[in-house]
Amino acid sequence: MDTTKSQALYERAKKVIPKGIHGHYGYAVTDASPVFFERAEGAHFTDIDGNDYVDWMCAYGPMILGYNHPAVDGAAAKQMAAGNTVSLASPVLVELAERLVDQITGADWALFGKNGADGTTLAVMVARAATGRKYVVKVDGGYHGAAAWMQTPGNPGSTPLDHELVLSVPWNDTAALQRVLDEHDGDVACFISSPYHHPVFVDNELPADGYWSAVETMCRKAGVVLIVDDVRAGFRIDLRGSHTAYGFQPDLMCFGKALGNGHPIAALTGSDALKSAATDVFYTGTQFFNAGPMAAAVATLDELVATDAADRITDLGERLNAGLVDVAVSHGHDLRATGVPGMPYYRIAGEGGAKFHARWIAACVERGAYLLSYHNHFVSVAHTDEDLKRTWDIADQAFTAIAD
Ligand SMILES: Cc1ncc(COP(=O)(O)O)c(C=O)c1O
Structure with missing residues (x-):
């Protein structure tokens, strides 16, 4: 070659x-x-x-x-011709939120961003706003984006302070999670994890039998917000969200990547119990209201179901x-x-x-x-x-x- x-x-x-x-x-x-x-x-x-x-x-x-999907790209082009980034929101914002609420198990509302990390960042902020707590617990090797708190400690450009409030446990290890929740009792805002473990350089691991229901129970008992990061796996396991396939209900669910079939759009969906906290959090961006990618996402969801x-x-x-x-x-x-x-x-x-x-x-x-x-x-x-x-x-x- x-x-x-x-x-x-x-x-x-x-x-x-x-x-x-x-x-x-x-x-x-x-x-x-x-x-x-x-x-x-x-x-x-x-x-x-x-x-x-x-x-x-x-x-x-x-x-x-598929690249250049005619229905998706056509919907985006039609919306762009009418207007993309305008001083008001487009009705397609509401249409997309309704579409996700209908489709994603346990979703009562949706907020939008551009990249997956917008969703995971917002999810953590909503969890902190709702609980008034500071610690985030994640899984060793779990990737949630490239913001400072998500970086591997020691990475150039991040500082120990960025990681001070981020705790980490091995995948599939409920005992370790329980230990961390006990050690920081009353201080943990959320547990964030992908629905199964898909790190780089090592074999990927599915959830052990009973893992997710145990995690759900532990989080509920400790008042910890359960966040599933479905940015990578979303729509490739179950169109209703990967948590549906694994039989558990997170409080917050993050989507990105496949949601727009290549158009820049990410979403955070959540339960009614967290709607008020989500209302209070200010997290946005100039491009968050692009209507074209939202139209692409609606068409993508339609096509995902149809196929x-x-x-x-x-x-x-x-x-x-x-x-x-x-x-x-x-x-x-x-x-x-x-x-x-x-x-x-x-x-x-x-x-x-x-x-x-x-x-x-x-x-x-x-x-x-x-x-x-x-x-x-x-x-x-x-x-x-x-x-x-x-x-x-x-x-x-x-x-x-x-x-x-
Ligand atoms: C599981 C997971 N979460 C979050 C992200 C961050 O998404 P983005 O790169 O769109 O910010 C990724 C990206 O690979 C991911 O795989």
Whole structure:
């Protein structure tokens, strides 16, 4: 694969942009990888060197119905033509809130922002306003955005003070959570967690039997607001919110990424009990009232329901995983797929470990299957049986190519 144009533009970018490609996109860049896209359609993108990829990263989650989805982009364009950022709110604000209240289990209201971190930040503020307490409890390795309090302690640009009020417990460890709640009795505002554990660099983990109902009970007893961060998994497990699939009811539910199929929109939904606190909190932004992305979100929700998206994505993901595991076995390798089928995290176990796995992933990318070695992947409604077959073939060729 030739990535000359991407790499040349990357060199140019480094002169005017710190790191060239900043943030999470930057981590994926190597000296041979594609860096810039030319166009995207359905579940594919083409880089600026003309290479076509089956995209299993889906822009890190937002793409759930396919790039350039006509109904979604059409709804956004229609709204934009009428007005996007105006001095008043658009009626589509109310329509979207009603839509989420109807669809998301336990949601009585909704507020909107742009990125997932808007929702998680607002959720924590609402929890603090409601309880008058200061501590946030999260899960070790859980990602909720890039604001200072969400950073890994020690990260450049954050200070110990940013983390002073953030406590952390291992995933699936109810005893540890209980200990923290006891140690800080009366001081913990909220427990925030994704519905299952999808950190980077390690196998993803589903909730243990009884985990979420135990957490819910503990939070209720301690007067702690339970926040589910469904920014990444939202709509890929259950269209009513992932908590519905896992049988528990959070007080606050955060959505982003897939909600607008690529248009910038995030939402916080919550229970009636927290509506008054949510009313009191001032957290907003100049672009929070963009009407175009809201229209895109309404159309996305319609399409997700019409295509039975979560079940379809789960089925596709199960087949993708089974096929890749078979290919790996045929080459004598033990490929593990963890997390939910719609967001598989892959790891080749055994000798060679992470290095061998990274080489295999790079060989897949070179051949046109866009995968990442250290992050969960994303399956979309737009992926086809042909994409599955092409990916299995590429995986097969990649194992052969790196055999020695
Ligand atoms: C679980 C989770 N929460 C929050 C966020 C933050 O979302 P954003 O990057 O849109 O601010 C992410 C982003 O990856 C996420 O995966």
